[in-house]
Amino acid sequence: MKPAPFTYHRPSTLAEALDLLADLAPDAKLLAGGQSLGPMLNMRLASPAHLVDINDLSEFSRIRLAGDWLEVGALARHHELADSELLQNHCPLLAQAAQTIGHYAIRQRGTLGGSLANADPVAQLALVAVTLDARLKLVRRGAEREVSARDFLRSAMTTSLAPQELLLSVRFPRSTGREASALRIFNRRHGDYAIVAAAVTMTLQDGQVSQLRLGVSGVAPVPLRLDEVSQRFEHQRPDARWREAVALACAQAVEPEEDERIPAVYRRELTQTLVARALGRVLEKLEQAANAGATPT
Numbered sequence: 694m695k696p697a698p699f700t701y702h703r704p705s706t707l708a709e710a711l712d713l714l715a716d717l718a719p720d721a722k723l724l725a726g727g728q729s730l731g732p733m734l735n736m737r738l739a740s741p742a743h744l745v746d747i748n749d750l751s752e753f754s755r756i757r758l759a760g761d762w763l764e765v766g767a768l769a770r771h772h773e774l775a776d777s778e779l780l781q782n783h784c785p786l787l788a789q790a791a792q793t794i795g796h797y798a799i800r801q802r803g804t805l806g807g808s809l810a811n812a813d814p815v816a817q818l819a820l821v822a823v824t825l826d827a828r829l830k831l832v833r834r835g836a837e838r839e840v841s842a843r844d845f846l847r848s849a850m851t852t853s854l855a856p857q858e859l860l861l862s863v864r865f866p867r868s869t870g871r872e873a874s875a876l877r878i879f880n881r882r883h884g885d886y887a888i889v890a891a892a893v894t895m896t897l898q899d900g901q902v903s904q905l906r907l908g909v910s911g912v913a914p915v916p917l918r919l920d921e922v923s924q925r926f927e928h929q930r931p932d933a934r935w936r937e938a939v940a941l942a943c944a945q946a947v948e949p950e951e952d953e954r955i956p957a958v959y960r961r962e963l964t965q966t967l968v969a970r971a972l973g974r975v976l977e978k979l980e981q982a983a984n985a986g987a988t989p990t
């Protein structure tokens with residue numbers, strides 16, 4: 694199928710893009726990598742009268758250190774996140790997540806902003822944003838605001854973005870240099886969206902867990918951060934029994950909906966398995982780093 698007719702705009706500055714949105718919303722849609730919007734237009738699931746292509750705003754694809762944060766422009770493409778040395782050193786979970794998205798062609802075009810604005814419940818970048826409590830900068834003509842990833846992602850394919858707003862950049866907390874992280878996803882075929890995914894970061898102090906973050910997607914309309922479980926299991930020694938207990942607690946904490954293709958019990962079991970594997974990988978990394986006197990990743 695072909696898209697319904699639309700007027701194409703290609704602003705060369707942010708101010709121009711925001712003017713277009715202010716004047717044309719809600720009949721305008723932003724076009725970033727086009728990897729989700731393109732198919733939606735072709736299938737006529739979306740038929741905006743105006744398309745505002747923001748690909749010339751390339752200065753908003755920068756990745757930079759900003760104090761305790763890493764600021765990533767919304768137009769950073771998945772492959773740029775995956776290959777960024779800054780991210781590998783200071784926010785390795787984000788780089789790792791980007792590497793696992795779809796196929797090569799999708800990673801070449803898809804953007805951080807497009808992925809978050811699209812709000813697919815199992816998008817890896819949304820899972821990382823929620824797990825790390827990332828902050829999103831939203832701008833419109835004459836105003837800007839910052840929201841947490843959890844406040845931004847309202848429900849499946851639904852965000853708190855207003856029609857005149859553009860997601861400009863995202864701040865992720867910089868790794869302390871003592872924490873390790875891991876992401877585990879389960880999908881049926883390489884390149885497919887995950888059925889369930891789990892993300893973990895952990896810091897140890899004197900052999901005990903001093904900080905634990907647990908994120909899971911595929912079990913609710915938005916990725917979840919399981920803070921109650923994390924808090925229950927901090928300040929303990931992370932042996933094999935601890936790991937199994939955390940994974941079980943995560944599975945018990947989620948309430949996946951029944952669906953015809955994938956029973957809730959299956960998603961719950963995947964949660965347990967993937968959390969256990971992610972924790973296992975994190976502990977391995979922490980041990981290797983301690984033995985080598987190096988920084989964990």
Ligand SMILES: Cc1cc2nc3c(=O)[nH]c(=O)nc-3n(C[C@H](O)[C@H](O)[C@H](O)COP(=O)(O)OP(=O)(O)OC[C@H]3O[C@@H](n4cnc5c(N)ncnc54)[C@H](O)[C@@H]3O)c2cc1C
Pocket residue numbers: 722723724725726727728729730731767768793794795796799802803804805806807808810811815816817818854858859860861884885886887
């Ligand atoms: C075959 C296939 C497999 C895929 N597999 C995965 C996968 O495994 N995991 C995964 O996470 N994703 C996957 N994707 C999705 C991919 O990551 C997309 O790139 C992403 O979801 C959308 O990013 P985009 O830059 O292409 O955005 P677009 O398609 O251009 O836009 C998507 C939506 O976001 C809005 N938007 C875009 N940029 C902004 C902005 N800066 N501010 C406000 N709104 C904005 C658009 O208006 C549109 O509504 C897959 C896609 C395909 C086609």
